[in-house]
Amino acid sequence: MRKDIQAEQAVNELEVKKRSQLGYIWFRFRKNKLAMLGLLLLAAMALVCITAPLYLSYEEDVVTQHVMEKFSKPFSAGHILGTDRYGRDMFARIVYGGRISLTMGFAIVALSLLIGGTIGAIAGYYGGIVDNILMRLMDILLALPQILMAMAIVAVLGTDIKNLLIAMTIANIPKFARIVRSAILQIQGQEYIEAAKACGTRDPRTILRHILPNAIGPIVVQATLQIAQSIISLAALSFIGLGVQSPQPEWGTMLSEGKQDMMLYPFVVIEPGIAIMLAVLSFNLMGDGLRDALDPKLKN
Amino acid sequence: MLKFIGKRLLTMIPVLLGISLIIFLIMNLTPGDASGLILGEGATKEAVEELREEMGWNDPVLVQYGRYMVNVLTKGDFGTSYISKVPVTQELSERLPNTIKLAVGSVALMVLLGIPIGILSAVKQYSIVDNITLLVSMLICAMPSFFMGLCLMLAFSLKLNWLPSIGSDTWKHFILPCITCCSVHLAQLIRMTRSNMLEVIRSDYVRTARSKGATERRVVFGHALRNALLPVITVVGLNLGAMLGGAVITESVFSISGVGTMIVNGIRKKDTPSVMAAILLVAVMISVVNLVVDIIYAYVDPRLRSKLK
Numbered sequence: 038m039r040k041d042i043q044a045e046q047a048v049n050e051l052e053v054k055k056r057s058q059l060g061y062i063w064f065r066f067r068k069n070k071l072a073m074l075g076l077l078l079l080a081a082m083a084l085v086c087i088t089a090p091l092y093l094s095y096e097e098d099v100v101t102q103h104v105m106e107k108f109s110k111p112f113s114a115g116h117i118l119g120t121d122r123y124g125r126d127m128f129a130r131i132v133y134g135g136r137i138s139l140t141m142g143f144a145i146v147a148l149s150l151l152i153g154g155t156i157g158a159i160a161g162y163y164g165g166i167v168d169n170i171l172m173r174l175m176d177i178l179l180a181l182p183q184i185l186m187a188m189a190i191v192a193v194l195g196t197d198i199k200n201l202l203i204a205m206t207i208a209n210i211p212k213f214a215r216i217v218r219s220a221i222l223q224i225q226g227q228e229y230i231e232a233a234k235a236c237g238t239r240d241p242r243t244i245l246r247h248i249l250p251n252a253i254g255p256i257v258v259q260a261t262l263q264i265a266q267s268i269i270s271l272a273a274l275s276f277i278g279l280g281v282q283s284p285q286p287e288w289g290t291m292l293s294e295g296k297q298d299m300m301l302y303p304f305v306v307i308e309p310g311i312a313i314m315l316a317v318l319s320f321n322l323m324g325d326g327l328r329d330a331l332d333p334k335l336k337n
Numbered sequence: 338m339l340k341f342i343g344k345r346l347l348t349m350i351p352v353l354l355g356i357s358l359i360i361f362l363i364m365n366l367t368p369g370d371a372s373g374l375i376l377g378e379g380a381t382k383e384a385v386e387e388l389r390e391e392m393g394w395n396d397p398v399l400v401q402y403g404r405y406m407v408n409v410l411t412k413g414d415f416g417t418s419y420i421s422k423v424p425v426t427q428e429l430s431e432r433l434p435n436t437i438k439l440a441v442g443s444v445a446l447m448v449l450l451g452i453p454i455g456i457l458s459a460v461k462q463y464s465i466v467d468n469i470t471l472l473v474s475m476l477i478c479a480m481p482s483f484f485m486g487l488c489l490m491l492a493f494s495l496k497l498n499w500l501p502s503i504g505s506d507t508w509k510h511f512i513l514p515c516i517t518c519c520s521v522h523l524a525q526l527i528r529m530t531r532s533n534m535l536e537v538i539r540s541d542y543v544r545t546a547r548s549k550g551a552t553e554r555r556v557v558f559g560h561a562l563r564n565a566l567l568p569v570i571t572v573v574g575l576n577l578g579a580m581l582g583g584a585v586i587t588e589s590v591f592s593i594s595g596v597g598t599m600i601v602n603g604i605r606k607k608d609t610p611s612v613m614a615a616i617l618l619v620a621v622m623i624s625v626v627n628l629v630v631d632i633i634y635a636y637v638d639p640r641l642r643s644k645l646k
Binding site for chain 1: 351352360364484581583
């Protein structure tokens with residue numbers, strides 16, 4: 038009887054090991070404690086930010102000034118993280134700032150991946166003169182630091198969320214064009230691509246169905262890490278006054294507002310700073326974890 | 338080798354021309370102009386119109402760009418700042434030393450700290466030193482430079498009163514900005530050096546060196562380090578460019594009057610000549626740095642060197 042159970046268990050264990058490709062990646066990702074920490078951190082932050090309207094009122098808690106309650110200490114009644122110089126609740130502002138930062142991070146990367154990826158895919162797939170022209174264009178955009186490019190574009194379009202999204206997307210496009218291009222070049226020479234072409238598969242289908250799934254690993258890793266970078270860049274733009282404008286809360290804006298009070302009330306800069314760090318850290322940890330999970334050979 | 342350098346210098350030209358065109362278009366496609374800056378608030382419509390005619394702002398953008406480039410290339414004339422009314426080249430030459438001090442200081446700090454810590458961390462893998470190094474560099478990687486700058490300023494100038502917080506008068510003013518500017522790149526360099534060292538330490542030739550009885554010191558510095566440093570050079574080079582971009586933020590945190598603050602102020606006030614010249618200068622510096630890194634790389638790696646000959 039006992040032997041039967043053991044045998045059954047053994048069979049079960051064998052079955053567990055039959056996983057899909059995605060299953061294997063998840064299995065390896067899950068074993069990486071730091072990566073899971075990143076994922077949980079992000080999930081927690083996302084949950085708090087998404088559900089914010091249920092327990093906070095934007096008008097009352099985030100924007101309206103309550104001068105009587107200015108600079109309440111953290112953990113004081115009603116204000117877990119204290120209040121700023123206008124008596125606005127720091128926690129509410131950080132949460133609403135997070136809604137902007139996290140959404141923008143995703144949106145910027147998704148858009149620039151879509152546009153830059155298409156450019157890179159075309160350049161890598163067709164090669165020759167198309168490649169040369171497109172990539173020289175990308176080189177020009179890459180020759181300027183991303184943040185300078187974004188600053189210049191924001192200056193033209195003006196500072197609102199939509200324009201920030203456009204500016205940061207343009208600044209991010211060349212990076213993704215390069216990543217996707219090099220990923221495609223690596224797959225390009227494989228025999229199964231030749232086979233697909235020989236069967237008369239049309240180019241877009243070859244790229245999307247045959248090349249892309251095999252090249253997706255490094256692209257996903259870079260995209261994850263790039264979300265972190267975009268959150269930092271957005272906060273940096275806001276910090277120098279070219280990003281999200283007060284009274285709308287954003288982490289960078291909060292830091293630059295708090296700068297004048299940091300001598301006496303350090304928490305007004307430290308709290309939003311830690312919020313940025315946690316967000317960036319979670320994406321970095323996940324990116325590193327994904328890299329290891331996607332390519333176990335890389336790990337020493 | 339000379340042919341390689343020449344070719345690289347030639348490819349810089351279209352890139353720089355492209356950047357100048359893009360920035361010029363960006364600055365001039367914006368509605369509104371700098372007439373308010375030059376004439377002051379409340380200037381009459383006629384005066385504004387006269388100024389626009391005089392400055393050539395009514396011409397098509399491409400004509401204006403052509404005129405600008407001709408002036409730059411033939412006379413080395415980058416125009417006059419709308420705000421300070423001084424020639425842009427003069428203002429740049431006053432501000433450039435501060436930016437260079439910041440950049441050189443940061444790179445020096447990054448290399449002097451990053452490589453030794455990276456090696457130590459790899460040689461003593463999984464020790465307390467290694468774990469602390471990894472943890473700290475992970476946290477620093479997630480810290481935006483302006484937050485780092487504010488924290489340093491808060492701790493060392495406002496609370497402890499050891500160092501000045503803003504300005505650029507003495508070398509002491511540059512300590513905190515340099516730490517701020519290099520911190521993220523320092524963390525990356527440590528991780529990179531560590532992982533390269535770990536890879537090399539496991540290679541066959543290091544095992545051979547150990548088995549023939551070489552001292553640990555000789556193995557690490559004579560055999561492993563040289564090979565581990567190759568990719569590190571590329572990382573340092575790539576980071577230099579990013580650092581020059583990051584200097585813009587660092588300069589505005591510490592109110593250093595450098596090229597970066599000139600760009601930020603210029604963009605806010607639509608001072609096209611200043612922005613154009615400053616951004617072009619940054620682009621030139623980045624291109625030159627990349628070229629130098631490529632040359633050093635070719636020089637250090639014998640495989641590449643023989644290919645170039």
